[in-house]
Amino acid sequence: MPAPREFRSQVEKERPYLVRYASLQLRDADAVQDAVQETLLAALAGEANFAGRSNLRTWLTGILKHKIADHFRRQAREAPLGDGDLREQPDPSAFDGSGHWTSGPTDWGGNPADLYREKKFLDQFTKCLADLSPNHANAFTLREIEGAGTGEICKVLNVTETNLWVILHRARMQLRRCLETHWFKKSTGKGS
Amino acid sequence: MLSCKDVTRLLSESMDRSLPLGKRVGVRFHLLICKFCARYERQLLLIRETVRRLVAAEDRPGESPGETLSAEARERIRKAFANP
Numbered sequence: 001m002p003a004p005r006e007f008r009s010q011v012e013k014e015r016p017y018l019v020r021y022a023s024l025q026l027r028d029a030d031a032v033q034d035a036v037q038e039t040l041l042a043a044l045a046g047e048a049n050f051a052g053r054s055n056l057r058t059w060l061t062g063i064l065k066h067k068i069a070d071h072f073r074r075q076a077r078e079a080p081l082g083d084g085d086l087r088e089q090p091d092p093s094a095f096d097g098s099g100h101w102t103s104g105p106t107d108w109g110g111n112p113a114d115l116y117r118e119k120k121f122l123d124q125f126t127k128c129l130a131d132l133s134p135n136h137a138n139a140f141t142l143r144e145i146e147g148a149g150t151g152e153i154c155k156v157l158n159v160t161e162t163n164l165w166v167i168l169h170r171a172r173m174q175l176r177r178c179l180e181t182h183w184f185k186k187s188t189g190k191g192s
Numbered sequence: 193m194l195s196c197k198d199v200t201r202l203l204s205e206s207m208d209r210s211l212p213l214g215k216r217v218g219v220r221f222h223l224l225i226c227k228f229c230a231r232y233e234r235q236l237l238l239i240r241e242t243v244r245r246l247v248a249a250e251d252r253p254g255e256s257p258g259e260t261l262s263a264e265a266r267e268r269i270r271k272a273f274a275n276p
Contacts, residue, residue, distance in 0.1 A: 020250055099195025104228025105235055112238055116245035125246070143208065144243045150208050169204035176235055 004047070011043050014060050021061060025068050025141045027130040035067040042067075065146070069156050072138040076157045081135055081167070091177060105176070108184045121183060128178035132171055139164060140171040194218045199229045203236060 018039060022032040042063050043050070050059050096102050115121050129137050139157060142148040148156075154164050194202070199222045202215055211219065223230045 024247065024250060095195070095197040099197035101196050101228045104196075105231045107231070108235060108238075113241070115238075115242045116249060121242075122246055125243075144240060145247055147244075165201075165205050165208060168208060169201050172204050172207075172236055172239070173200065176232070176239060179239070180235075 007047050007050075008044060010056060011040055011060065014057055015040065017057060018060060018064055022064060022068060024126075025145055026071060027126065027137060031071055035064060035071060038067050039064045068146075069142075072142065072156050073158075075134045075138060076159075079134060081157075081159060081163065091173060094173070094177075106180060106184065108180070112184075124183050125179065128175050128182065131178055132174055136167055136171040136174070139167045140175065143168060194222050196222075196226060196229050199223070199226070200232055203229070203233050207236065207240065 015036060018036045019032060022035050023029075026032050026035060039060060043060055046063075050056070093102060129140065132140065135157060139153060142153045142156060143150070150161055150164055154161055157164070157167075159167065199219055202211060202219050205211060206216070206219065210216075223233060
């Protein structure tokens with residue numbers, strides 16, 4: 001086991017990584033700093049639990065995941081889902097009275113499979129995620145970024161599975177539309 | 193008959209659980225005849241795939257992200273792209 005001072009500096013070295021990790025999931029810079037700070041403090045206090053048994057980064061990330069889930073839990077408690085969050089259609093104008101598209105999704109063109117390489121896309125994606133209501137964004141984050149199962153997400157957000165499906169549907173629909181409006185129309189310059 | 197509105201809801205649901213057979217068949221049939229819903233599905237899957245790759249890229253800064261999808265997910269995406 002490394003000496004305390006050495007452990008502290010090793011943990012501190014992981015801070016930038018933890019900030020990047022948390023930034024993907026929490027859309028608020030203060031929340032990111034808080035979660036990372038709490039993680040580092042918990043790690044230093046719990047050095048004995050680490051005891052070199054796993055990769056330091058993996059261990060810290062595990063603690064950070066709990067801190068992020070705590071943050072989502074708090075947000076869900078402070079702003080429980082209202083009727084508006086569960087109205088099925090996030091964008092009433094997307095479909096006509098008989099449930100057909102009024103104007104369907106446009107062709108995104110090009111070779112969108114390489115999108116993840118574009119730094120600007122990440123920025124736009126984060127902005128679009130931030131436009132969702134916190135519970136919707138948190139549900140999407142847990143499901144798609146964290147890869148959590150629906151049962152686990154229901155516990156964190158304190159919702160039923162049926163409500164979670166509605167929330168994820170709304171989140172995906174809104175996110176898709178936001179990306180179409182702010183990324184694909186600009187980058188491909190073509191619609192249909 | 194499922195409407196486009198129903199199908200978009202079920203497509204999202206199918207990304208979180210496996211749909212009952214009847215619904216799955218209904219959705220697949222609709223996708224064969226509806227260009228917009230087929231496109232919607234491709235775009236949802238593209239968003240999922242892109243997010244996973246972004247996360248993988250963040251995990252290993254400076255390295256090019258590897259394959260992060262399960263074989264089943266890859267198969268679904270391959271099928272989705274095979275039926276434009």
